[in-house]
Amino acid sequence: MDPVTSILLSGLLQILYIQTVLCDGCLKFAGSCCIQCNAGYFLPKKCGPCIPCPSKGYNERPTDRPYCDHCRRCEGIFLYKERCTSTSNAVCTCIPGKVCVDEKCTQCKSDRCQAGQQLQGQKCVDCPVGTFNTGAEHRCIPWKNCTAHGGVVIANGNRTSDVVCKEYLIKVTQSPSPPSAVSAVTTKTDRNN
Structure with a gap:
């Protein structure tokens, strides 16, 4: 082997030795000195080997710090x-x-969100129009449909309370005269259904 090849081979072996033994995890060298480590390592001395972060430590980015974050x-x-x-x-x-x-x-x-709200993702948001939440529910509930029950709305709903309905019931009663005649009387009753 000629002297030039021998010197080159010796230099290459030194670099490989430095990179694999002295600076495992090393990102930047200054000559034969490691000056910056890869993420997950730290540099305890200004010039020396990179050491992996301990099990309760981390480094997200390349660093020249002598410690890892907790x-x-x-x-x-x-x-x-x-x-x-x-x-x-x-x-x-x-x-x-x-x-x-x-x-x-x-x-x-x-x-649990406050009355009039519901959880959307990680945030409490106001109930949409036409729904309510008293604070006892995890979500907003649609208002009652009074007309579906034969009634009318007597109190509007809001974000924290349902509508109040008044329903009409038809009662069949016997009329006092004539004895065989039956008449229908309409009466109003309050119901919250």
């Missing part, structure tokens, strides 16, 4: 939607019966 823990009212990896933080969601108050789910609140 993984978020989803405990108590939070559940894991996605677990932490060396390159991404954990994503939490709320336990059943609760919803996240923001995109990062940093807080939870009851999934």
